[in-house]
Amino acid sequence: MSALPPSTTLEIAGISVEAGHERLVDDVSITLERGEVVALVGASGSGKSLTWAAALDTLPGGTRLSAGELRLDGAPVAASRLRGRVVAAIMQNPRSAFNPVRTLERHADETLKALGVARRERAPRIHQAMREAGLAEPARLLKLYPFEMSGGMLQRMMIALALASQAPFILADEPTTDLDTIHQRDTLDLLATLRQRFGLGLLLITHDMGVVARLADRVMVMDRGRIVESAPVDTLFERPESAVARELIEAHLSLYAPIATDPAFDEARR
Ligand SMILES: Nc1ncnc2c1ncn2[C@@H]1O[C@H](COP(=O)(O)OP(=O)(O)O)[C@@H](O)[C@H]1O
Ligand SMILES: [Mg+2]
Incomplete structure (x- = not known):
């Protein structure tokens, strides 16, 4: 596929989403460059999907955008003009x-x-x-x-x-969560290839730190509607600062730590 539009930077700037008097997303800003994978991580209910929906102008009924704007190469632009043409969506449940x-x-x-x-x-x-x-x-x-x-x-x-x-940018909300392990790996490999080949900018929403480790360059951590930490992926894994990042990494390690390093494994082999 050739002739992608020349846009190189997509900014979600100071987005807030409210339902009634409750603020569900609070002043979230994310900058995404072509060729870059930014992971947005956080516990369930932290506001990841609403941020994604706000950027695509697909907020669910009962919620509304109360502040913020989108910018393409620095210029404010309506989400409805970006959707499909500049920003493509990949959802959790393909069906x-x-x-x-x-x-x-x-x-x-x-x-x-x-x-x-x-x-x-x-x-x-x-x-x-x-x-x-x-x-x-x-x-x-x-x-x-x-x-x-x-x-x-x-x-x-x-x-x-x-x-x-x-579209030069893809926003993917939990693209592997509903897939079995083999299809998860295939999908991640495919996204990695396409990023390389077409220089796509990918905002990847996930709670799976394995996915983050595999694909992301930078990680933004969300907690109760706010961005609480932002770091290059290596830094985040080595020195997570927020409680949320530490919990997500620990959850990942406890699931996937190599069995061979588990003392119980050596014990069992004796
Ligand atoms: N349509 C809605 N009306 C009211 N509250 C909502 C609506 N959609 C989501 N929420 C609430 O907003 C918060 C963030 O939701 P969401 O962005 O879906 O979280 P995440 O994707 O991080 O799991 C949650 O507390 C959720 O209950
Ligand atoms: Mg979600």
């Missing part, structure tokens, strides 16, 4: 992103039509994007309905749609 009664071909065609891509260009673009996303035989797959594909394949299809849109 919920697809209408069950439409073939993938219709999804793809309507996505590109909405972006103003000429009819004759749509099929070649989507075929190429599907191949980039590791979906061989695009013509055959496009005839399928969402229920005929696995969650892992639908996730690839969502990534293919993001690529076909040629």
Whole structure:
């Protein structure tokens, strides 16, 4: 895919989200450059998804943006103008992103039509994007309905749609949480490859520090609606400062510490 728009910096600047009188996201700022992966981590309910939704202008009913703006290369811009064209979304549950009664071909065609891509260009673009996303035989797959594909394949299809849109930035909200281990690894490998190949800027929302270690350059830690820590990924793992970062790292290590270093393992082998 060539001819990405030239934008190089996306800024979420001073975003606050409220529901009634409650402030759910409080003055959050995130800067994302092309070619960079920024992870937004935090416990469940800390406001990650609302931040993501505010940036895409898809806040759920009952919540509203009470402060902040988006900037592209320093200039304020409406989220509705960015969505799809400059910023593509990848969601946690790929199945919920697809209408069950439409073939993938219709999804793809309507996505590109909405972006103003000429009819004759749509099929070649989507075929190429599907191949980039590791979906061989695009013509055959496009005839399928969402229920005929696995969650892992639908996730690839969502990534293919993001690529076909040629958006330079991707906001991914827990893109691997609902996938099995093999598809998690595949999806992370794919995102890493695409970042390299197309210089995409990726905002990766996750609570999984394994995903962070695998992909992120920088990490922003969220707690109760606020950013409480921001650091390069190595620094965060070596010297986490916030309680939240320490807890997330400990949770990760307790799950994935190599069994061979566990004294109980040596014990059991004797
Ligand atoms: N539509 C809504 N109305 C009211 N409160 C909401 C709504 N959506 C989310 N919240 C609340 O906002 C907080 C942050 O939610 P969310 O951004 O989804 O957290 P995270 O993605 O970090 O798990 C939570 O306390 C959640 O209950
Ligand atoms: Mg969430």
